[in-house]
Amino acid sequence: MQTVLTAMALASVAAGANASLPTMDVLSADRELFVIACGFDYEFDDCAGARESSLATSGFYDNQIIADLNDYYGGDIADADGQIFSNITDRRIELEYFANAEVLDGGIFSADASVYGDTDVEFEFLDDVRVVFEGYAEGYTQSYFTAGGSLREVGGPVISSFAVQGAGDDDARFVGWLYAGTYSVSGDLDASAFFGVPAAGELSLSFRVYHKTDFNTDGSIDRADRDAFIAEYRARTAAADYNGDGVTNRSDRVAFIADWRAARD
Numbered sequence: 001m002q003t004v005l006t007a008m009a010l011a012s013v014a015a016g017a018n019a020s021l022p023t024m025d026v027l028s029a030d031r032e033l034f035v036i037a038c039g040f041d042y043e044f045d046d047c048a049g050a051r052e053s054s055l056a057t058s059g060f061y062d063n064q065i066i067a068d069l070n071d072y073y074g075g076d077i078a079d080a081d082g083q084i085f086s087n088i089t090d091r092r093i094e095l096e097y098f099a100n101a102e103v104l105d106g107g108i109f110s111a112d113a114s115v116y117g118d119t120d121v122e123f124e125f126l127d128d129v130r131v132v133f134e135g136y137a138e139g140y141t142q143s144y145f146t147a148g149g150s151l152r153e154v155g156g157p158v159i160s161s162f163a164v165q166g167a168g169d170d171d172a173r174f175v176g177w178l179y180a181g182t183y184s185v186s187g188d189l190d191a192s193a194f195f196g197v198p199a200a201g202e203l204s205l206s207f208r209v210y211h212k213t214d215f216n217t218d219g220s221i222d223r224a225d226r227d228a229f230i231a232e233y234r235a236r237t238a239a240a241d242y243n244g245d246g247v248t249n250r251s252d253r254v255a256f257i258a259d260w261r262a263a264r265d
């Protein structure tokens with residue numbers, strides 16, 4: 001997570017260096033957090049918590065919901081704590097969820113505590129762009145915990161994804177071109193606790209947009225981008241398949257160099 005935030009800070013510093021920075025058109029966004037703790041017994045049947053969300057297509061949405069369910073005598077039955085930190089601009093999407101859920105009273109018939117996070121952002125590019133998608137999910141202990149995220153073309157394939165279930169972690173990193181079209185970035189998390197099985201974990205993702213010839217995605221278009229592209233081109237790797245036709249050949253070099261020159265002027 002720290003790596004993502006550092007890279008984000010560097011990217012925003014470098015962003016002013018070049019005039020021709022592309023943007024994305026955010027078509028819709030839904031950032032949700034649902035935190036609930038419930039208990040049921042002979043004389044007791046109650047839940048605590050809330051579901052809150054933002055449909056704003058830009059800006060920060062940070063929130064924390066704490067569900068603290070107590071019995072009639074003030075004894076703790078179940079607790080859940082969920083947090084979201086997020087930001088959407090026309091050049092990036094940043095998202096973090098943290099979840100912690102626990103059932104403390106084993107004497108009650110039935111009790112559970114859960115944190116659900118669900119974010120989906122849909123956006124459009126009118127021109128080709130270069131992007132970086134990074135994600136990380138971690139379940140802290142073996143429990144009923146799932147989290148994951150993806151970058152996908154709307155109505156098309158998944159481009160990059162990550163997911164974790166129970167204890168452990170998973171990550172994803174995609175650097176490449178997206179062609180003009182409609183895409184989505186989404187992340188979701190589900191931590192559900194029962195007596196004796198607490199659930200906790202986190203999810204983070206970052207999506208950033210660069211000019212299509214900013215090959216090294218540092219926010220400016222210069223000789224280093226040309227050199228890095230040519231090195232991949234000479235090795236004929238998929239990383240230099242600029243027109244996305246599945247082969248790396250001369251037409252990729254011709255097109256990339258022409259666009260790179262035009263962007264530098």
Ligand SMILES: [Ca+2]
Nearest residue numbers: 214218220225
């Ligand atoms: Ca660059």
Ligand SMILES: [Ca+2]
Nearest residue numbers: 241243245247
């Ligand atoms: Ca090609």
